[in-house]
Amino acid sequence: MALITAGVGSSHVPLLGVAHDQGKDRDDYFGPIFAGYDWTRAWERAEKPDVVILVYNDHASAFDMKIIPTFAIGCGERYAPADEGWGPRKVPDVIGHPDLGWHIAQSLILDEFDMTIINEMDVDHGLTVPLSMMFGHVDSWPCKVVPLAVNVVTYPPPSGNRCWALGEAIARAVASFPEDINVQIWGTGGMSHQLQGERAGLINAEWDNMFLDGLIGESEHLRRIPHIDYLRETGSEGIEMVMWLIMRGALGPATRALHRHYHVPCSNTAIGHIVLEPASPLSSGA
Amino acid sequence: MSGPKDIHDYLAAFEDIPGTRVFTAARARQGYHLNQFAMSLMKPENRERWKADEAAYLDEWPLSDAQKAAVLARDYNHMLDLGGNIYFLSKVFSTDGLSFLQAVSTMSGMSVADYEAMMNAGGRSPEGVRSKKEAR
Numbered sequence: 110m111a112l113i114t115a116g117v118g119s120s121h122v123p124l125l126g127v128a129h130d131q132g133k134d135r136d137d138y139f140g141p142i143f144a145g146y147d148w149t150r151a152w153e154r155a156e157k158p159d160v161v162i163l164v165y166n167d168h169a170s171a172f173d174m175k176i177i178p179t180f181a182i183g184c185g186e187r188y189a190p191a192d193e194g195w196g197p198r199k200v201p202d203v204i205g206h207p208d209l210g211w212h213i214a215q216s217l218i219l220d221e222f223d224m225t226i227i228n229e230m231d232v233d234h235g236l237t238v239p240l241s242m243m244f245g246h247v248d249s250w251p252c253k254v255v256p257l258a259v260n261v262v263t264y265p266p267p268s269g270n271r272c273w274a275l276g277e278a279i280a281r282a283v284a285s286f287p288e289d290i291n292v293q294i295w296g297t298g299g300m301s302h303q304l305q306g307e308r309a310g311l312i313n314a315e316w317d318n319m320f321l322d323g324l325i326g327e328s329e330h331l332r333r334i335p336h337i338d339y340l341r342e343t344g345s346e347g348i349e350m351v352m353w354l355i356m357r358g359a360l361g362p363a364t365r366a367l368h369r370h371y372h373v374p375c376s377n378t379a380i381g382h383i384v385l386e387p388a389s390p391l392s393s394g395a
Numbered sequence: 396m397s398g399p400k401d402i403h404d405y406l407a408a409f410e411d412i413p414g415t416r417v418f419t420a421a422r423a424r425q426g427y428h429l430n431q432f433a434m435s436l437m438k439p440e441n442r443e444r445w446k447a448d449e450a451a452y453l454d455e456w457p458l459s460d461a462q463k464a465a466v467l468a469r470d471y472n473h474m475l476d477l478g479g480n481i482y483f484l485s486k487v488f489s490t491d492g493l494s495f496l497q498a499v500s501t502m503s504g505m506s507v508a509d510y511e512a513m514m515n516a517g518g519r520s521p522e523g524v525r526s527k528k529e530a531r
Contacts, residue, residue, distance in 0.1 A: 265405065
């Protein structure tokens with residue numbers, strides 16, 4: 110059967126895609142940011158996931174305001190990088206896994222999550238920057254991807270609790286997929302940042318690290334953080350962190366941290382990155 | 396449970412955050428055409444027409460006079476007040492050749508250089524900008 114073997118959390122700052130594509134990733138500014146992903150790149154080469162369920166938000170690329178789905182899952186064959194106004198990133202097309210995507214979609218709907226199903230769309234930096242950070246320069250991405258898009262732009266976004274519960278439901282769905290495949294789930298976006306208004310540039314490293322701490326072990330308090338706390342403490346765009354809770358919820362009652370990285374600044378934001386694996390509650394103290 | 400279930404309590408709390416316009420349904424409704432106009436600049440042919448005559452291009456959209464004036468003046472805070480959302484409005488400043496950092500800094504009333512220096516020093520502290528009422 111299919112198994113979720115690990116979870117990855119990561120910011121998806123568009124400027125990182127620019128630095129990666131233009132070969133600036135080891136300069137004085139970007140070097141400390143990219144160095145925090147070196148461990149993960151080596152680990153991913155060894156782990157060889159077959160599929161990544163990639164939780165992200167679209168930034169007015171595939172979706173405009175005509176349709177605003179809260180949770181949308183990609184069931185298509187292939188997704189091209191979106192033109193976000195500067196021309197599409199020159200990175201490989203993202204290859205989907207329609208059988209797994211449809212399986213998860215069906216399972217989630219029976220599990221009382223009202224999913225929007227997407228067969229055709231382009232994917233923006235929210236999805237392609239994490240792939241570059243984890244896999245570097247490649248001719249084709251080394252795994253298939255099931256995109257899972259979350260509305261974190263138009264209020265209200267889903268609650269942290271709902272995101273966590275969706276993650277739990279995704280884990281049940283994956284566990285009932287009959288093929289033996291290695292699946293990872295990534296939660297992307299965040300950490301603290303505010304891209305608007307007089308308070309732009311807000312960074313709360315203490316809160317971000319509290320959030321990273323909370324992803325590890327058996328803690329569940331993160332699922333009860335209300336939206337207003339994200340907004341007050343981490344800025345208007347810090348709300349993207351609810352997407353990490355989908356990843357965390359899918360890993361079960363307890364986790365172990367394999368790698369962690371935090372850095373300020375990258376453009377207007379803080380970079381957060383963590384690699385987790387499921388741990389049974391009984392073995393977590395062993 | 397994670398937060399208020401009463402929509403009025405939920406929305407009221409957002410008004411207590413200094414220097415922040417949360418993209419609520421009211422703003423989404425007010426700014427629908429403003430954001431869809433910005434979204435239209437994703438297409439190269441539209442960018443060319445926009446650059447050739449901004450006012451004429453804006454007149455093709457059912458925007459209020461105040462929205463049109465704010466766009467032409469590139470007054471981003473005012474555009475946010477009138478229902479704009481930063482991810483949509485980014486199509487306007489990317490068409491102008493500005494980065495997120497350059498555009499965002501102007502909203503905070505700082506020069507680009509001062510804003511960049513603040514970010515390099517760890518960003519804006521949350522101290523004093525969490526709540527208007529509680530001044531914390």
